[in-house]
Ligand SMILES: NC(=O)C1=CN([C@@H]2O[C@H](COP(=O)(O)OP(=O)(O)OC[C@H]3O[C@@H](n4cnc5c(N)ncnc54)[C@H](OP(=O)(O)O)[C@@H]3O)[C@@H](O)[C@H]2O)C=CC1
């Protein structure tokens with residue numbers, strides 16, 4: 001399979017290595033400065049860039065009739081525009097705040113726990129995410145997905161980064177050293193606490209998940225999620 005890498009930073013380089021190990025060919029490594037030459041020859045594009053470039057990268061791929069796997073976070077306000085463009089161009093699209101198998105299992109666990117906890121209002125939910133100091137966005141895309149998973153299965157109506165509002169899930173975003181990504185969901189009461197936690201040890205899981213998603217998406221038309229790729233309920 002021919003892959004265009006849109007973004008060739010920390011993630012792009014791990015994705016390149018895993019893609020080559022799995023027998024794929026890289027036809028474009030797009031960074032901030034070079035062109036999209038080679039994009040139209042790709043079977044699939046994988047976008048791990050920066051929030052300000054993601055929309056441009058995804059649009060360029062749909063306009064070139066190339067399906068896109070997007071892992072870039074921090075551009076959610078343009079999500080509906082990208083879905084509309086995908087539909088208009090009859091493209092293929094998977095975007096996820098986190099492509100690792102472990103986090104996608106954790107998403108399921110988070111939703112299941114939220115359903116149980118809905119009836120126990122003595123517990124207050126909060127979240128913590130810890131990432132490396134280079135990260136541009138806060139809170140992490142994964143923390144936002146976790147908060148959405150709770151909101152859809154509880155009486156919480158939103159999330160907030162710092163303010164304490166009883167109907168909102170508080171998210172604490174910490175930037176420490178080179179931490180690849182740690183997410184904790186905590187239910188706290190005066191009597192005890194229940195906590196679930198996912199810790200990434202490196203970027204391998206994110207990158208492998210993105211390459212598996214690209215293999216799955218190539219040749220397909222439509223808008224999909226990692227639940228489709230991993231066959232999760
Ligand atoms: N969904 C998931 O599973 C995961 C998502 N992420 C997300 O992926 C994104 C990338 O992460 P990471 O690799 O660590 O970040 P890096 O900062 O290491 O890499 C980003 C790359 O994007 C490049 N870039 C800047 N502008 C453009 C442009 N216009 N077109 C193409 N590329 C451009 C940068 O180029 P230059 O070096 O020239 O500035 C840089 O190489 C982040 O949003 C992060 O949150 C990260 C891990 C997992």
Ligand SMILES: O=C(O)C1=N[C@H](C(=O)O)C[C@H](O)C1
Pocket residue numbers: 073097098131135139140141142143180181182206
């Ligand atoms: O920027 C990162 O590094 C990561 N970003 C993603 C996010 O914002 O959730 C996924 C992962 O946690 C690493």
